[in-house]
Amino acid sequence: MITLASDFGSPYPAAMKGVILSRTDAQLVDISHDLPRQDPRAAGFWLRETVPYFPPAVHLAVVDPGVGTNRRAIAIRVGNHALVGPDNGLLRPVVRRVVERHDTEPSISAYEIIVDNPASTTFHGRDLFAPAAAAIHKVGVSRIETVEMLSPISVESCVDLRFPEPTVEGRTVHGEVLVVDDFGNVITNVPGDVVAGIERATVDDKSVPVVETFAAVSPGDRLLTVGSHGYVECDVNQGRGDERFGLGVGDPVRIAVDGPSDPPTLG
Amino acid sequence: MITLASDFGSPYPAAMKGVILSRTDAQLVDISHDLPRQDPRAAGFWLRETVPYFPPAVHLAVVDPGVGTNRRAIAIRVGNHALVGPDNGLLRPVVRRVVERHDTEPSISAYEIIVDNPASTTFHGRDLFAPAAAAIHKVGVSRIETVEMLSPISVESCVDLRFPEPTVEGRTVHGEVLVVDDFGNVITNVPGDVVAGIERATVDDKSVPVVETFAAVSPGDRLLTVGSHGYVECDVNQGRGDERFGLGVGDPVRIAVDGPSDPPTLG
Amino acid sequence: MITLASDFGSPYPAAMKGVILSRTDAQLVDISHDLPRQDPRAAGFWLRETVPYFPPAVHLAVVDPGVGTNRRAIAIRVGNHALVGPDNGLLRPVVRRVVERHDTEPSISAYEIIVDNPASTTFHGRDLFAPAAAAIHKVGVSRIETVEMLSPISVESCVDLRFPEPTVEGRTVHGEVLVVDDFGNVITNVPGDVVAGIERATVDDKSVPVVETFAAVSPGDRLLTVGSHGYVECDVNQGRGDERFGLGVGDPVRIAVDGPSDPPTLG
Numbered sequence: 001m002i003t004l005a006s007d008f009g010s011p012y013p014a015a016m017k018g019v020i021l022s023r024t025d026a027q028l029v030d031i032s033h034d035l036p037r038q039d040p041r042a043a044g045f046w047l048r049e050t051v052p053y054f055p056p057a058v059h060l061a062v063v064d065p066g067v068g069t070n071r072r073a074i075a076i077r078v079g080n081h082a083l084v085g086p087d088n089g090l091l092r093p094v095v096r097r098v099v100e101r102h103d104t105e106p107s108i109s110a111y112e113i114i115v116d117n118p119a120s121t122t123f124h125g126r127d128l129f130a131p132a133a134a135a136i137h138k139v140g141v142s143r144i145e146t147v148e149m150l151s152p153i154s155v156e157s158c159v160d161l162r163f164p165e166p167t168v169e170g171r172t173v174h175g176e177v178l179v180v181d182d183f184g185n186v187i188t189n190v191p192g193d194v195v196a197g198i199e200r201a202t203v204d205d206k207s208v209p210v211v212e213t214f215a216a217v218s219p220g221d222r223l224l225t226v227g228s229h230g231y232v233e234c235d236v237n238q239g240r241g242d243e244r245f246g247l248g249v250g251d252p253v254r255i256a257v258d259g260p261s262d263p264p265t266l267g
Numbered sequence: 268m269i270t271l272a273s274d275f276g277s278p279y280p281a282a283m284k285g286v287i288l289s290r291t292d293a294q295l296v297d298i299s300h301d302l303p304r305q306d307p308r309a310a311g312f313w314l315r316e317t318v319p320y321f322p323p324a325v326h327l328a329v330v331d332p333g334v335g336t337n338r339r340a341i342a343i344r345v346g347n348h349a350l351v352g353p354d355n356g357l358l359r360p361v362v363r364r365v366v367e368r369h370d371t372e373p374s375i376s377a378y379e380i381i382v383d384n385p386a387s388t389t390f391h392g393r394d395l396f397a398p399a400a401a402a403i404h405k406v407g408v409s410r411i412e413t414v415e416m417l418s419p420i421s422v423e424s425c426v427d428l429r430f431p432e433p434t435v436e437g438r439t440v441h442g443e444v445l446v447v448d449d450f451g452n453v454i455t456n457v458p459g460d461v462v463a464g465i466e467r468a469t470v471d472d473k474s475v476p477v478v479e480t481f482a483a484v485s486p487g488d489r490l491l492t493v494g495s496h497g498y499v500e501c502d503v504n505q506g507r508g509d510e511r512f513g514l515g516v517g518d519p520v521r522i523a524v525d526g527p528s529d530p531p532t533l534g
Numbered sequence: 535m536i537t538l539a540s541d542f543g544s545p546y547p548a549a550m551k552g553v554i555l556s557r558t559d560a561q562l563v564d565i566s567h568d569l570p571r572q573d574p575r576a577a578g579f580w581l582r583e584t585v586p587y588f589p590p591a592v593h594l595a596v597v598d599p600g601v602g603t604n605r606r607a608i609a610i611r612v613g614n615h616a617l618v619g620p621d622n623g624l625l626r627p628v629v630r631r632v633v634e635r636h637d638t639e640p641s642i643s644a645y646e647i648i649v650d651n652p653a654s655t656t657f658h659g660r661d662l663f664a665p666a667a668a669a670i671h672k673v674g675v676s677r678i679e680t681v682e683m684l685s686p687i688s689v690e691s692c693v694d695l696r697f698p699e700p701t702v703e704g705r706t707v708h709g710e711v712l713v714v715d716d717f718g719n720v721i722t723n724v725p726g727d728v729v730a731g732i733e734r735a736t737v738d739d740k741s742v743p744v745v746e747t748f749a750a751v752s753p754g755d756r757l758l759t760v761g762s763h764g765y766v767e768c769d770v771n772q773g774r775g776d777e778r779f780g781l782g783v784g785d786p787v788r789i790a791v792d793g794p795s796d797p798p799t800l801g
Contacts, residue, residue, distance in 0.1 A: 001288070005278075009716030011539075011566035011580050015762075018587025021535070021563070028563065029288065029295065032278030037717070038772050046278045053285025053393070065772060068747030121746045123762030126587070182276030183304070212388045213335030228282075228390030238305050238332060268555070272545075296555070296562065299545035313545050320552025320660070449543030450571070479655045480602030495549075495657030505572050505599060 001057035002133050005031035005047060006125060007038060008062070015123070016060070016130040023134035026058070038065045040090040042179045042249055044161050045187075048093040049229050052101055056080030056141060060125075060133040063090055068121035073113040073128055074158055075136060075150055079106030082141045084113070084133045086124070089161025110158055111150035166190050171263045172256045177247050178231070184240025185233050186247045190255055192226030194264045202256040203234055203245060214238070224255075268324035269400050272298035272314060273392060274305065275329070282390070283327070283397040290401035293325070305332045307357040309446045309516055311428050312454075315360040316496050319368055323347030323408060327392075327400040330357055335388035340380040340395055341425055342403060342417055346373030349408045351380070351400045353391075356428025377425055378417035433457050438530050439523040444514050445498070451507025452500050453514045457522055459493030461531045469523040470501055470512060481505070491522075535591035536667050539565035539581060540659060541572065542596070549657070550594070550664040557668035560592070572599045574624040576713045576783055578695050579721075582627040583763050586635055590614030590675060594659075594667040597624055602655035607647040607662055608692055609670060609684055613640030616675045618647070618667045620658075623695025644692055645684035700724050705797045706790040711781050712765070718774025719767050720781045724789055726760030728798045736790040737768055737779060748772070758789075 002020060006013055013033045020026060031050050036042035043063040051059050056079070064071075064086040072087040078098045083091045099106060118127035135147045144150065166175035166189050175190040195201055195210045201224055202208070209217060210224045217223045219238040222245065227233040232255060235241040247253060257264045269287060273280055280300045287293060298317050303309035310330040318326050323346070331338075331353040339354035345365045350358045366373060385394035402414045411417065433442035433456050442457040462468055462477045468491055469475070476484060477491045484490045486505040489512065494500040499522060502508040514520060524531050536554060540547060547567045554560060565584050570576035577597040585593050590613070598605075598620040606621040612632045617625045633640060652661035669681045678684065700709035700723050709724040729735055729744045735758050736742070743751060744758045751757045753772040756779065761767040766789060769775040781787060791798045 003281075005281075010568040011584050012715070014537075014539075014563075014565040014584040015587050017563055018584060018589075022587065022589045029281075029284055031281040034277040050278050050281040050285060053282050053289065055285075055289045066747075066749050069749045120762035122748065122759060126762065181279070213333075214389065215333050215336045225389060228387035228393065270548075272548075296548075296551055298548040301544040317545050317548040317552060320549050320556065322552075322556045448546070480600075481656065482600050482603045492656060495654035495660065 001029060001055070002026040002137055003029045003031050003051065003054060003057055003059045004033070005035055005059070005061040006033045006063065007035045007043060008033050008125065012123070012125065015126045019126055019130040020134045023131065024138045026134070026137045029054070031061070035063050036179065036249065039063065039249070040065070040088045041161055041163070044090045044093045045163065045179050047090065048097045051094045052097045058082045058084065058133050058137045058141065059094075060129055061085040061090055062125040062129055064088065064124065067124050073115075073124060073132070074153070075111045075113060075132060075144065076155065076158065077107070077109045077141060077144050080141050082136050082144055084129050084136065087159050089159045092158065092161045093163070108155050109145070110153050110155040111144070112153050114149055114151050163189055166266060168264055168266055172254055173264050173266070175232070175253050175255060177249055177251045177253055180242045180249055184242045185227065185235045186241045186245055187227055187229065188232050188234065188253050188255070190232040190253075191266065192230050192232060194255065194257065194266070195224060195226065195232055198257055200258045202258060204254055206245070207258070208234070268296060268322065269293040269404055270296045270298050270318065270321060270324055270326045271300070272302055272326070272328040273300045273330065274302045274310060275300050275392065279390070279392065282393045286393055286397040287401045290398065291405045293401070293404045296321070298328070302330050303446065303516065306330065306516070307332070307355045308428055308430070311357045311360045312430065312446050314357065315364045318361045319364045325349045325351065325400050325404045325408065326361075327396055328352040328357055329392040329396055331355065331391065334391050340382075340391060340399070341420070342378045342380060342399060342411065343422065343425065344374070344376045344408060344411050347408050349403050349411055351396050351403065354426050356426045359425065359428045360430070375422050376412070377420050377422040378411070379420050381416055381418050430456055433533060435531055435533055439521055440531050440533070442499070442520050442522060444516055444518045444520055447509045447516055451509045452494065452502045453508045453512055454494055454496065455499050455501065455520050455522070457499040457520075458533060459497050459499060461522065461524065461533070462491060462493065462499055465524055467525045469525060471521055473512070474525070475501070535563060535589065536560040536671055537563045537565050537585065537588060537591055537593045538567070539569055539593070539595040540567045540597065541569045541577060542567050542659065546657070546659065549660045553660055553664040554668045557665065558672045560668070560671045563588070565595075569597050570713065570783070573597065573783070574599070574622045575695055575697070578624045578627045579697065579713050581624065582631045585628045586631045592616045592618065592667050592671045592675065593628075594663055595619040595624055596659040596663055598622065598658065601658050607649075607658060607666070608687070609645045609647060609666060609678065610689065610692065611641070611643045611675060611678050614675050616670050616678055618663050618670065621693050623693045626692065626695045627697070642689050643679070644687050644689040645678070646687050648683055648685050697723055700800060702798055702800055706788055707798050707800070709766070709787050709789060711783055711785045711787055714776045714783055718776045719761065719769045720775045720779055721761055721763065722766050722768065722787050722789070724766040724787075725800065726764050726766060728789065728791065728800070729758060729760065729766055732791055734792045736792060738788055740779070741792070742768070
């Protein structure tokens with residue numbers, strides 16, 4: 001199985017699929033080709049929240065504003081998964097999440113993808129990453145080191161990407177918006193624990209109920225909830241949280257825990 | 268085979284696919300993940316117009332504004348098809364259509380999906396419906412009653428959803444817009460028979476030609492036609508009917524049959 | 535394998551997939567269902583840039599403003615590929631490209647698809663092209679002439695579609711915009727050779743650097759580059775070229791080669 005993810009929209013992913021299927025008969029599964037455009041951090045979040053649910057596979061992921069520059073192209077093996085993409089941090093959060101989900105520490109190894117004179121300088125998805133993913137699939141992830149176009153490097157040498165951590169000041173958590181989903185739900189970096197057991201919180205200057213389901217408030221009303229990824233979300237029932245809260249990716253967000261509960265703590 | 272349909276956009280469907288493929292090696296086919304958002308009636312229309320074309324399969328469909336509330340999660344078997352989704356009416360139109368397409372009455376049975384403490388209260392697609400679809404696929408639709416997480420219920424107890432019926436007054440049919448498609452074509456609930464054999468009709472206050480093909484009128488011009496689902500559509504050749512007719516989902520629409528033909532009748 | 539391409543958006547392609555999978559167990563791969571709407575020329579460009587990367591397969595492609603009129607429905611076999619779609623020129627560029635990629639001239643044959651009374655006059659993708667693609671897949675491309683619904687015609691009788699050719703006047707190339715991609719990159723019909731080895735060019739009245747990678751200029755800055763299809767593109771690093779250059783599909787574009795280099799030549 002090879003999964004595919006990119007910020008390419010349509011129809012560029014088809015060229016990658018054609019290249020892969022010309023070289024190996026893998027089952028192809030799309031993760032998304034509408035990842036946040038040119039934004040490895042937000043795209044890395046979504047990869048971390050989707051890829052680890054898959055059985056062992058080769059995962060091709062391309063969000064690559066530096067395509068054609070001297071940024072490296074890499075493959076990382078973690079357990080029986082192999083990740084293929086640009087060395088801009090995109091792959092690191094999913095690697096960490098796959099490690100966390102293993103009972104025992106999985107083996108990790110990293111490789112630079114070497115392709116002399118790829119056919120283009122702007123479409124490495126087609127000319128470099130797809131051939132690499134196909135080559136790894138062909139020999140099997142467990143024999144990744146036998147793939148000719150891969151040259152071993154240290155995992156530590158790969159660009160890292162970490163999401164910002166929130167901070168606490170009294171009853172207020174200072175967080176940041178990590179991503180906004182297609183529904184307009186605003187996903188912050190504030191852990192769900194911060195709002196556990198409380199009924200209301202103040203987001204920036206708005207007092208908002210903390211609920212478990214969207215339908216707990218009237219259509220069009222604001223709410224805070226702990227999303228399926230475990231973070232506090234600023235949402236609207238049957239509406240767009242980003243518009244009503246005036247929040248977008250990267251924006252700071254202050255969440256104050258009201259009432260008689262203990263002040264919030266992190267971790 | 269498991270088909271997937273939702274209003275999730277991207278990339279949430281990927282988590283459902285990962286969950287399924289971790290449990291069973293089904294062929295996955297996307298119906299759509301851009302079903303009308305939070306609108307089980309309009310989404311139920313599209314499921315009815317697409318799912319029955321498939322060979323026997325498990326069909327996962329999630330448009331679920333009540334996620335996390337006490338609305339039930341259900342599976343319905345009809346013949347060799349199994350439908351999995353929320354108990355909000357979404358699945359009922361496709362069940363009826365599958366029955367209509369059978370020569371002999373197929374067997375129908377319904378089940379509540381029981382999952383103790385799903386991992387989230389907001390993403391039952393991943394945490395409840397996908398595991399149920401995978402479990403049904405694994406044993407086979409014909410043995411659905413052996414799936415442990417399913418508890419028999421009566422089909423009659425499931426929430427029903429019926430599309431509104433048009434009414435006739437003299438030469439005028441009072442209908443309603445069921446859905447608007449991606450082209451902007453306005454699909455009403457008025458049966459195509461109403462305009463059979465006539466050359467013009469009046470939609471609200473506009474006289475419009477009734478034609479068999481878009482190209483029968485000039486680009487940019489309005490037309491009425493009987494769409495591929497058998498209903499009267501208000502369209503524009505190479506343009507958007509919704510904008511030119513000023514019509515959206517749920518709007519009333521009056522279609523008056525002009526000229527010397529017999530007054531319209533329904534059914 | 536059957537690939538699918540259309541301008542249908544969602545969810546109409548699902549009905550085509552259901553029809554195909556009810557008749558044959560082909561692996562389905564989506565090329566795109568967001569091809570430029572109702573624009574066979576621009577859609578034909580994208581088919582040419584994606585389909586030839588695939589291994590031998592049946593390729594279903596529907597961008598069909600004349601659906602239901604007397605335009606023919608056709609299938610073209612080229613080597614071990616079969617293309618199925620409307621006879622409006624859409625399929626011809628990809629046929630030519632597949633021929634170019636063969637070492638020896640592949641055999642080509644063409645057929646009209648004959649379906650008496652298709653179920654609709656507006657959705658031939660479901661009622662005519664999908665059944666034809668399934669039928670060809672079932673017997674195999676090499677035995678396409680045995681498919682009952684196909685009647686031989688001459689390839690020359692099929693509507694052709696050629697992209698406009700640029701012209702040269704002194705140091706200026708007069709080209710045209712072929713397509714704009716999802717990133718807003720403006721893809722012209724000017725061959726990449728025209729800007730080979732030069733550092734700047736003038737697009738309409740704007741002097742722009744000619745670079746190999748987007749990242750060679752600052753985010754938000756304009757650039758010219760040779761895209762992955764070999765043509766000159768008018769782009770913006772991490773922005774939309776169509777908006778900054780004020781260019782859309784079909785617009786004329788003047789590219790003047792600055793400096794001491796030889797005047798541009800074509801071909």
